Amino acid sequence: MLSLDVLGPGGPYRSRRQETIHGLSGEAAATLSLAPSLYVTRAIKAMRRASELPVDTRLDAIARAGRAFATGTVAGQTAQEYQHTVSVSTGIPISVVRSATDDIAQAAERIHLNVANARPAGAVSSWRDPRAKDGAAAWTRRGTVFAVHAAGNHPAVHQGWLDALALGYHVVVRPSRREPFTPYRLVTALREAGFGDERVVLLPTDHSVADDILRHADYGMVYGGADVVGKYAGDPRILPQGPGRSKVLITAETAWEPLVDTLVESISGGGGVGCINATGVLVEGDPAPVAAAIAERLAALPSLPPTDERAVLPVMPVEPARRWDVYLRQRTVGAKAWLGGDGIADELGDGSAALRPAVHQLDSPFDERLGMELGFPCAWVAPWDREAGIRPLRDSLVLTAATTDEDLIDSLVAEPSIANVYIGDHPTPWMAHGLPHDGYLAEFLMRTKTIRR
Known part of the structure; x- marks a missing residue:
């Protein structure tokens, strides 16, 4: 030990x-x-x-x-x-x-x-820099x-x-x-x-x-x-x-079928446990086909012990897994269950349980459950329209916007409560070294002061 x-x-x-x-x-x-x-x-x-x-x-x-x-x-x-x-x-x-x-x-x-x-x-990074002379x-x-x-x-x-x-x-x-x-x-x-x-x-x-x-x-x-x-x-x-409350938006002029891989990766990549995993999927038009396609793909993920090389889902002891199951059932009242409605705790026989994915369809883009972030792949799919605007998209660490509407993109980039905007077919867990995650930490820790030598 x-x-x-x-x-x-x-x-x-x-x-x-x-x-x-x-x-x-x-x-x-x-x-x-x-x-x-x-x-x-x-x-x-x-x-x-x-x-x-x-x-x-x-x-x-x-x-x-x-x-x-x-x-x-x-x-x-x-x-x-x-x-x-x-x-x-x-x-x-x-x-x-x-x-x-x-x-x-x-x-x-x-x-x-x-x-x-x-x-x-x-x-400059130091007072010794020659540029500080003047x-x-x-x-x-x-x-x-x-x-x-x-x-x-x-x-x-x-x-x-x-x-x-x-x-x-x-x-x-x-x-x-x-x-x-x-x-x-x-x-x-x-x-x-x-x-x-x-x-x-x-x-x-x-x-x-x-x-x-x-x-x-x-x-x-x-x-x-x-x-x-x-x-x-x-x-x-x-x-x-x-919480990241990361989201994906698909507007009407964008075909959603080619985006299914991106949606699945956004929701379940890395086990679905991160703040950059998508919790909300908003669709301009009928969200049902999108929810069905996501559910079909996520249902195929295997329940395995975490040390198995093929494992992709998080695992926890049985009792807390059952509590998560009860909690999710309580929160999904009134939502249509495409996946996870019959339980998410899949016991592995050794005192632990894999947390299965869940996909639920909501009636409104303003439903607060769109931002409910849980420690396993869990997605809430809802309709969106231009009248709703960017309000349902606020407070997102990452927003993938599958749209060609440049005015909408301008609004999303300008919105202070959206930390990162990925335009097009990019999964929300995408990150690159040298780029900010939730702003640069240096923005919080550093300041500028005038130096003259």
Whole structure:
């Protein structure tokens, strides 16, 4: 059984208070040390005293850490052992974990793209730049310590905070207690690559101590549901990362039949557990044929243990899977079930159950269920018309718009609550290194100031 220590400025720390992490079948997979409040306070104070690494040193260390994370032995585990541990503990298909491992390594290798692309074109990165002689805008940090309350739904979320390290922040990661394995491995790799113990730390805590981390840091990023977004929405130091509520829009002049592959990938890609997976599909015209085609394709996905190479659906212990099933049935009253109406918990015989896809048709584009994001492939298909406009499309992390209407596209791109717009036949999980996910993190962490030498 793995022992996951606190990784503090003084090195690994095994606290007296520990939590056992169980696998899908109830077996103990790891013990996780929980940092007490006083330790958190002292750790962040120590981080403030640490010197800043030069930017080239930071970028090189992040790239080397990414390679070690993806291919090496880190914290006593090979990459294959780490991936197996994540899969059997969380129910995320092994192929998805493997892909996320590669994504993190590539993000680390290309971290310079995010740093360069986020900086204003007219700004310099240092006061030493010759352009500062006659006056220039310098790109500088707003603070020193950045804290992350990480999500546990997908390993790839840990790409996000690498930007802060690249920008010169010292980073505190509070891992999800569902999936602490990825940040533990990544933080260890970063420390071994040159960041040392005092510039990037892992502070697992219980909920009573979690806010202490944010209080002592200069800036923070928090993942969670609508309740978390509401809690921190008024704090300018905190960047909430809430539900994605990603969507696909198909307008009348666009044939939907060639888009079925894209719809299926948008809904179920990566296990359907991410914020970039589509929850809503809006169709100008009759949504029934679209819903039927999606349901037919998703029904063919197999229910398999997560370590099976063919697995594509998330798995969890039977009891929580049954609770999800009950919850979905309660929320689908009045909707037409194309898939999942007879249950989504498919028991595998070992104490776990695969979460089967669900597809339901709604009567209105304003039905709030279009934005209901669940931890498995679940889509809500609804009619849309020009009179409804962009209101049903708001609050989307990703919107795929299969349309040729340039006026509509202008409105979608201009809408502040839509973070990313993909025009045409592009699945919502598409991402590219160097492009913003929900804006560049640097937009939140950096500022310009005038420098004249």
